[in-house]
Amino acid sequence: MTENLCVILADQLSKDISSLKNFRKDKDKILMMEVANEARYVNHHKKKLVLVFSAMRHFAKDMKSKGYSIIYSKIGESQDNFTQELAHQCKKIKPKKIVITHPGEYRVLQEIKKWEKMLNISVEISEDDRFFCTITEFKKWTEGKKExxxxxxxxxxxxxxxxxxxxxxxxxxGKWNYDIKNRKSLPKNHPDIPKPLQHKPDDITTQVIAEIKKRFSKHFGDLEPFWFAVTHEQAKKSLDDFIKNRLDMFGPYEDAMDQEESFLYHSVLSMYLNIGLLQPKQVLGRVLEKKKIKVESIEGFIRQILGWREYIRGIYWHTMPKYSETNYFNAKNKLPGFYWTGNTEMNCMKNSIGQTVKEAYAHHIQRLMITGNFALIAGIKPKEVCEWYLSVYADAYEWVELPNTHGMTLYADGGILGSKPYAASGNYINKMSNYCKDCQYDVKKKEGEDACPFNYLYWNFFLKNQKKLEKNPRLWTVFSNLKKMSKERKKEIENDSKNFLIQIKRM
Ligand SMILES: Cc1cc2nc3c(=O)[nH]c(=O)nc-3n(C[C@H](O)[C@H](O)[C@H](O)COP(=O)(O)OP(=O)(O)OC[C@H]3O[C@@H](n4cnc5c(N)ncnc54)[C@H](O)[C@@H]3O)c2cc1C
Ligand code: SF4
Structure with missing residues (x-):
C-alpha cells in the first residue's frame, strides 16, 4: 500500500525538490505525467516539447536507479489532463496522501486545489524553495510601498x-549598478563568439524526437537539430561552458544584437533553470567563485538571476489572476501572421523571429526591443502577444513569461512592474545592431513607403496614448519633442501608421 504519492511536474525536475523532502523509499511513490492538454494548450515550440519530455524521462530513469519507486505516464498512454491521470492512478494504488511542490503557474494551482475534494484524498502543497524569495516574503516586501x-x-x-x-x-x-558600462553594440570586426555547448541526443532523446515528429508535427518551430541539455550533468556542463567562455563579456554586450550571432555572450541557461536541471543558487554560487571576471559582468549577471528573475515571479504571484486581464492602452490589433513565420521585410523582425523558429531562443533585447517593441507600438492585443511568447521559447512558463510580456514589454499593467513602456524607434535598433544595413526599409527615413516602420509607429504610439503617458517624468523628452511637432507632421505619422497596419493585417 502506498502512503504518499509525490507528484512531480515537468518544471520540478530537481532531485531535492521540496515534495521529496520526507520521501520514504519503502512506503511512497513518485508520479510523473506527460499529458496532452499541457502539451497542446498553446502552440509550444517542438524543441520545447522535446526538452521537457526528454528531461522528464531522464529524471525518472535517474531517480529509479537511486531506488525511488516511480509511476511514469507517457503521452499517448495517459489521460488528457493532470486531474484525470491522477484520478486514474489513485484508483489503482490508493495513496493516503498526495504531496506536491507549489506549481509555477496559477492555472495549475487552481487545478491542484480541486484535487482534495474531487479525489477525496488529502493534498499537501509544499513551498518551492528553489527560489531565493518566497511568495510570502515578496508580499511582505510590497506592503506599504506606493510603487x-x-x-x-x-x-x-x-x-x-x-x-x-x-x-x-x-x-x-561602490555601485549597485553597472548598466552604463553594459550598453555596447558589437563592433564590426569582433572575433567569433564561442557558441553554447551542444549536446548530442542519446537514445531517450532520439525516441522523444520521433514521438514529437509524429504527434506534434503542426506545432511551431524546427524540431532538429536538437542540442539542448536534458540531464543535470549536461546542464552543469552548459553552465561551466558559459562561465569559461562567455561570462566575462556578458555585461558589456548584454544589450547588443547581431544578425550573425544568435546567442552573443548570453548564458542560454533559462530553459534549464526553469525546469529544475539547474538551480539558481547553484548558478550564482559558481559565478561568485570566479574572481577574475569583470565586475560589470558579475553584477550584471547576478542582477538577472537574483533581481529580475525573482522580482518577476514575485509580481506574478502577487497580482494573479487579475494581472493577465488588464489592457492599459486598450490595444486591439491582431497579432500579424509573420510572427509565426518570420516572413516580413523588416529585417530586425525577420531575423529575431527566424532565429526563434530555428532555436526556440532569442535573447532578452530581441524579445524586448524587437518583437516586443513592435507589438507595443503597433497596438497588438496583449493576450495574443502573451500567447505567442508562451508558445515559441524553450524557457517559456507563464510565471516568467507573463510579467515580462504583459508588464515589462507591453505596459498593459499600467506600470505595476516597470516605470515606463520600452518604446523605441529604428534609431535605437540601428545603434544596437547590424540589422538595418540589410533591410528593405530605410532606418534614416521618417516618412513614406520605404521609411522604417518603427519610426512612424513609435510617434504614433505616443500620439495615441498621450493622455495616459504625458505626466510620466521618464517620458518628459518624448513629449516635449512631440509638442514641437507640426500638425502636418503628426497627420503624416498617423497616415503612414494606418496604411502600414492595414497592410500587415492582410499578411
Ligand atoms: C517579452 C519577454 C518575454 C520573456 N519570456 C521569458 C520566459 O518565458 N522565460 C524566461 O525564463 N525568461 C523570459 N524573458 C526574460 C529573458 O528574456 C530570458 O530569461 C532570457 O532571454 C533567457 O536567455 P538567457 O538564459 O541566455 O539569459 P541571460 O541573458 O544569460 O540572463 C541570465 C539569466 O537571468 C534570468 N533572467 C534574465 N532576465 C530575466 C527576466 N527579465 N525575467 C526573468 N528572468 C530573467 C534568466 O534565468 C536567464 O537565464 C522574457 C523577456 C521578455 C522581454
Ligand atoms: S530599418 Fe527599421 S525595420 Fe529595418 S531592420 Fe532597421 S529598425 Fe528594423
Missing part, C-alpha cells in the same frame, strides 16, 4: 544574501 520597482527589491535581496556586499552593508565596488 514596486525591481531596483529596490534587488538591493534588499543582495543584502539579505550578502552577495557583493561589503562589511558596512554597501555594495562592493
Amino acid at each position: 514596486l520597482r525591481m531596483e529596490s527589491f534587488y538591493h534588499m535581496m543582495r543584502k539579505k544574501y550578502n552577495i557583493l556586499i561589503d562589511k558596512d552593508g554597501k555594495p562592493k565596488g
Whole structure:
C-alpha cells in the first residue's frame, strides 16, 4: 500500500525538490505525467516539447536507479489532463496522501486545489524553495510601498544574501549598478563568439524526437537539430561552458544584437533553470567563485538571476489572476501572421523571429526591443502577444513569461512592474545592431513607403496614448519633442501608421 504519492511536474525536475523532502523509499511513490492538454494548450515550440519530455524521462530513469519507486505516464498512454491521470492512478494504488511542490503557474494551482475534494484524498502543497524569495516574503516586501520597482527589491535581496556586499552593508565596488558600462553594440570586426555547448541526443532523446515528429508535427518551430541539455550533468556542463567562455563579456554586450550571432555572450541557461536541471543558487554560487571576471559582468549577471528573475515571479504571484486581464492602452490589433513565420521585410523582425523558429531562443533585447517593441507600438492585443511568447521559447512558463510580456514589454499593467513602456524607434535598433544595413526599409527615413516602420509607429504610439503617458517624468523628452511637432507632421505619422497596419493585417 502506498502512503504518499509525490507528484512531480515537468518544471520540478530537481532531485531535492521540496515534495521529496520526507520521501520514504519503502512506503511512497513518485508520479510523473506527460499529458496532452499541457502539451497542446498553446502552440509550444517542438524543441520545447522535446526538452521537457526528454528531461522528464531522464529524471525518472535517474531517480529509479537511486531506488525511488516511480509511476511514469507517457503521452499517448495517459489521460488528457493532470486531474484525470491522477484520478486514474489513485484508483489503482490508493495513496493516503498526495504531496506536491507549489506549481509555477496559477492555472495549475487552481487545478491542484480541486484535487482534495474531487479525489477525496488529502493534498499537501509544499513551498518551492528553489527560489531565493518566497511568495510570502515578496508580499511582505510590497506592503506599504506606493510603487514596486525591481531596483529596490534587488538591493534588499543582495543584502539579505550578502552577495557583493561589503562589511558596512554597501555594495562592493561602490555601485549597485553597472548598466552604463553594459550598453555596447558589437563592433564590426569582433572575433567569433564561442557558441553554447551542444549536446548530442542519446537514445531517450532520439525516441522523444520521433514521438514529437509524429504527434506534434503542426506545432511551431524546427524540431532538429536538437542540442539542448536534458540531464543535470549536461546542464552543469552548459553552465561551466558559459562561465569559461562567455561570462566575462556578458555585461558589456548584454544589450547588443547581431544578425550573425544568435546567442552573443548570453548564458542560454533559462530553459534549464526553469525546469529544475539547474538551480539558481547553484548558478550564482559558481559565478561568485570566479574572481577574475569583470565586475560589470558579475553584477550584471547576478542582477538577472537574483533581481529580475525573482522580482518577476514575485509580481506574478502577487497580482494573479487579475494581472493577465488588464489592457492599459486598450490595444486591439491582431497579432500579424509573420510572427509565426518570420516572413516580413523588416529585417530586425525577420531575423529575431527566424532565429526563434530555428532555436526556440532569442535573447532578452530581441524579445524586448524587437518583437516586443513592435507589438507595443503597433497596438497588438496583449493576450495574443502573451500567447505567442508562451508558445515559441524553450524557457517559456507563464510565471516568467507573463510579467515580462504583459508588464515589462507591453505596459498593459499600467506600470505595476516597470516605470515606463520600452518604446523605441529604428534609431535605437540601428545603434544596437547590424540589422538595418540589410533591410528593405530605410532606418534614416521618417516618412513614406520605404521609411522604417518603427519610426512612424513609435510617434504614433505616443500620439495615441498621450493622455495616459504625458505626466510620466521618464517620458518628459518624448513629449516635449512631440509638442514641437507640426500638425502636418503628426497627420503624416498617423497616415503612414494606418496604411502600414492595414497592410500587415492582410499578411
Ligand atoms: C517579452 C519577454 C518575454 C520573456 N519570456 C521569458 C520566459 O518565458 N522565460 C524566461 O525564463 N525568461 C523570459 N524573458 C526574460 C529573458 O528574456 C530570458 O530569461 C532570457 O532571454 C533567457 O536567455 P538567457 O538564459 O541566455 O539569459 P541571460 O541573458 O544569460 O540572463 C541570465 C539569466 O537571468 C534570468 N533572467 C534574465 N532576465 C530575466 C527576466 N527579465 N525575467 C526573468 N528572468 C530573467 C534568466 O534565468 C536567464 O537565464 C522574457 C523577456 C521578455 C522581454
Ligand atoms: S530599418 Fe527599421 S525595420 Fe529595418 S531592420 Fe532597421 S529598425 Fe528594423
